[in-house]
Amino acid sequence: MASTIVDVANLAGVSRSTVSYVLSGARPISPETRRRVERAIEELQYRPHAGARSIRSGRNGVIAMALPMVHGPHNQVQMPYVWSALTAAQDLGFKMLMLTDDDGESAIRDSVVGSQVDGVMLMEVQRRDPRVPLLASLKCPAVLVGTPDDSARMPYVDFDTALAGRLCAEHLLELGHRGIGYLGQSPATFKRDVAYAVHARDGALSTLRAARARSAWTACDGQPGDVVRAVDQLMAKVRNLTALIVYNERALPLVVDRLTGLGLRVPEDVSVVAVCPDDEAERLRLPSTSASLPVEELARTAVRLLAGQVNGETSASVTILPPTLKIRDTTAPAPAAARDRG
Amino acid sequence: MASTIVDVANLAGVSRSTVSYVLSGARPISPETRRRVERAIEELQYRPHAGARSIRSGRNGVIAMALPMVHGPHNQVQMPYVWSALTAAQDLGFKMLMLTDDDGESAIRDSVVGSQVDGVMLMEVQRRDPRVPLLASLKCPAVLVGTPDDSARMPYVDFDTALAGRLCAEHLLELGHRGIGYLGQSPATFKRDVAYAVHARDGALSTLRAARARSAWTACDGQPGDVVRAVDQLMAKVRNLTALIVYNERALPLVVDRLTGLGLRVPEDVSVVAVCPDDEAERLRLPSTSASLPVEELARTAVRLLAGQVNGETSASVTILPPTLKIRDTTAPAPAAARDRG
DNA sequence: ATCCAGTTTCGAATCGATTCGAGAGGTCAA
DNA sequence: TTGACCTCTCGAATCGATTCGAAACTGGAT
Numbered sequence: 142m143a144s145t146i147v148d149v150a151n152l153a154g155v156s157r158s159t160v161s162y163v164l165s166g167a168r169p170i171s172p173e174t175r176r177r178v179e180r181a182i183e184e185l186q187y188r189p190h191a192g193a194r195s196i197r198s199g200r201n202g203v204i205a206m207a208l209p210m211v212h213g214p215h216n217q218v219q220m221p222y223v224w225s226a227l228t229a230a231q232d233l234g235f236k237m238l239m240l241t242d243d244d245g246e247s248a249i250r251d252s253v254v255g256s257q258v259d260g261v262m263l264m265e266v267q268r269r270d271p272r273v274p275l276l277a278s279l280k281c282p283a284v285l286v287g288t289p290d291d292s293a294r295m296p297y298v299d300f301d302t303a304l305a306g307r308l309c310a311e312h313l314l315e316l317g318h319r320g321i322g323y324l325g326q327s328p329a330t331f332k333r334d335v336a337y338a339v340h341a342r343d344g345a346l347s348t349l350r351a352a353r354a355r356s357a358w359t360a361c362d363g364q365p366g367d368v369v370r371a372v373d374q375l376m377a378k379v380r381n382l383t384a385l386i387v388y389n390e391r392a393l394p395l396v397v398d399r400l401t402g403l404g405l406r407v408p409e410d411v412s413v414v415a416v417c418p419d420d421e422a423e424r425l426r427l428p429s430t431s432a433s434l435p436v437e438e439l440a441r442t443a444v445r446l447l448a449g450q451v452n453g454e455t456s457a458s459v460t461i462l463p464p465t466l467k468i469r470d471t472t473a474p475a476p477a478a479a480r481d482r483g
Numbered sequence: 484m485a486s487t488i489v490d491v492a493n494l495a496g497v498s499r500s501t502v503s504y505v506l507s508g509a510r511p512i513s514p515e516t517r518r519r520v521e522r523a524i525e526e527l528q529y530r531p532h533a534g535a536r537s538i539r540s541g542r543n544g545v546i547a548m549a550l551p552m553v554h555g556p557h558n559q560v561q562m563p564y565v566w567s568a569l570t571a572a573q574d575l576g577f578k579m580l581m582l583t584d585d586d587g588e589s590a591i592r593d594s595v596v597g598s599q600v601d602g603v604m605l606m607e608v609q610r611r612d613p614r615v616p617l618l619a620s621l622k623c624p625a626v627l628v629g630t631p632d633d634s635a636r637m638p639y640v641d642f643d644t645a646l647a648g649r650l651c652a653e654h655l656l657e658l659g660h661r662g663i664g665y666l667g668q669s670p671a672t673f674k675r676d677v678a679y680a681v682h683a684r685d686g687a688l689s690t691l692r693a694a695r696a697r698s699a700w701t702a703c704d705g706q707p708g709d710v711v712r713a714v715d716q717l718m719a720k721v722r723n724l725t726a727l728i729v730y731n732e733r734a735l736p737l738v739v740d741r742l743t744g745l746g747l748r749v750p751e752d753v754s755v756v757a758v759c760p761d762d763e764a765e766r767l768r769l770p771s772t773s774a775s776l777p778v779e780e781l782a783r784t785a786v787r788l789l790a791g792q793v794n795g796e797t798s799a800s801v802t803i804l805p806p807t808l809k810i811r812d813t814t815a816p817a818p819a820a821a822r823d824r825g
Numbered sequence: 826a827t828c829c830a831g832t833t834t835c836g837a838a839t840c841g842a843t844t845c846g847a848g849a850g851g852t853c854a855a
Numbered sequence: 856t857t858g859a860c861c862t863c864t865c866g867a868a869t870c871g872a873t874t875c876g877a878a879a880c881t882g883g884a885t
Binding site for chain 2: 862863867
């Protein structure tokens with residue numbers, strides 16, 4: 142159906158190889174011939190057959206993005222990652238093949254061994270992720286997004302969520318808060334021992350403990366009822382609680398609602414600092430102070446590392462991106478009353 | 484690097500073609516030979532080279548999902564579509580290549596003409612979408628998600644958003660409401676004349692008008708400030724407003740907040756009915772009555788239509804999926820006071 | 826006119842798989 | 856024993872492109 146290189150060659154009155162050289166530029170072609178070939182290409186709307194091309198060159202300009210299915214179809218946080226990775230890949234001349242791994246890891250293996258992709262970007266890598274050893278055994282260009290216990294000498298990129306937790310804690314401490322609660326992701330996340338969640342929590346709590354502030358933490362699934370439970374529980378556990386650290390995008394707006402419902406003003410009575418993307422924090426009714434995780438930069442870095450490997454660079458590097466604290470409207474100095482009693 | 488069919492043939496002591504027949508089942512193979520070949524495949528972890536395969540068969544088991552870039556990287560609504568389409572494709576044995584078209588439509592053309600994909604699923608189709616004639620001219624299996632003015636005889640699937648608007652209006656009318664505001668998507672959406680937004684609004688407003696109810700509408704970009712403006716404006720325009728129809732996921736929670744801020748109780752004083760996915764409506768502090776759009780079914784249908792075409796079926800069908808009204812906690816009979824005066 | 830160097834183009838082999846026509850081997854009946 | 860007929864397997868052509876070695880042509884020098 143689509144025209145082939147032979148059609149172009151015939152129309153231009155040259156041989157196949159000449160057309161190929163015009164396309165690749167691997168050998169000089171006289172201006173006259175080049176123009177004839179280019180016109181034929183234009184006229185036939187010719188594009189080289191991707192499969193045929195990959196068979197010889199070993200490349201096909203496609204990288205895989207392996208998404209885990211664990212969060213189900215309604216996870217909100219992932220789209221920005223997908224978008225960022227998509228555009229980064231496009232900027233570097235790659236197309237993106239999406240793989241889900243609900244059928245085990247076979248999709249990854251198939252597309253790598255079948256030379257369908259030049260490299261793999263593994264998303265949401267867990268501490269002990271079965272996909273990591275698999276990918277390592279395939280010995281293909283790869284980059285991990287997330288920090289596994291053993292990266293098997295593959296490069297990985299991640300946020301420094303421990304630092305995010307610490308930045309939040311330090312900010313609140315500087316404002317004079319001494320009773321601080323930490324509200325994290327779903328219980329399932331902590332049960333699975335997901336690295337970024339655990340690190341953020343520990344980063345915050347250890348900082349608070351070192352400063353001898355009163356603290357407690359709880360997981361929260363983000364449902365309205367559970368947010369109420371979580372907030373109330375933290376208020377009960379921490380005497381004179383005047384601040385919350387929230388690393389749970391879905392719960393964040395509801396946390397503020399619950400505080401308001403309890404008759405507490407934000408930030409006058411209780412300060413709230415979130416760990417979440419900037420636009421998420423800004424979009425709230427009360428724009429929230431937050432430690433923001435540079436999602437786009439993460440994705441760009443991952444794709445760049447991957448592209449580098451595909452192009453033959455071998456530097457297995459590790460990139461940990463620091464969050465930045467943005468102060469908005471949900472944090473204020475601790476109330477004098479609390480300070481006195483603190 | 485990866486092993487080829489020749490390696491398998493050598494290890495099994497048969498010819499290449501025999502290996503191929505074992506794989507495809509196109510000719511009978513004796514059990515003994517089959518076992519030897521299968522063991523060799525297993526031992527070498529052989530997978531046929533995707534490109535080499537596609538060159539003869541003309542298929543490669545990949546479909547493209549063409550996403551428009553218009554909404555920028557922070558659109559929240561699209562991930563469920565992506566997920567649903569992804570899993571639907573996987574169930575039917577297809578992998579998904581993601582295309583963004585910020586470089587014009589060339590990505591679509593390249594991958595189709597270059598035989599990189601077997602078919603294209605065009606997302607977020609606009610009324611006059613330049614991608615539609617392009618895709619039609621490529622004469623490849625395709626399905627449109629959304630309703631263009633001219634589908635160029637390609638099958639398309641869409642929600643019946645006019646019906647969604649009507650269902651919301653009828654529900655409120657039945658509850659006795661006679662002053663009803665419609666809060667839609669961003670002004671840009673209406674300026675671009677996006678079909679689903681316009682149809683939903685017109686479906687709602689024409690129903691209200693036919694029932695001689697007082698009504699008005701406004702667009703809203705979803706920012707906190709603009710939500711306040713939009714709600715206040717509708718209250719001003721519609722005498723004795725007692726209900727709102729909201730087709731704007733981002734604004735929805737803020738609408739309720741604004742009403743509360745004005746001292747109005749939901750649903751006792753003002754009813755709110757949303758047009759949005761079910762899980763979105765359920766997740767709110769006050770689970771919202773909504774006309775829900777069956778996102779997963781839409782995606783599944785689209786992929787199934789596309790797969791059918793790839794497999795040779797030619798039925799160019801049109802599928803319009805009806806929304807369903809789910810009554811939750813944000814709608815109640817109109818206050819008696821308003822009814823009297825209505 | 827002949828030869829040489831340099832430029833440009835061509836022919837043929839090759840990549841990894843699929844698929845058709847035909848050959849090899851076996852069984853059974855005449 | 857031979858021929859007919861299956862069943863199973865093989866060799867070779869083919870898909871669309873890339874790439875190497877060599878041929879053809881150009882122009883300038885002798």
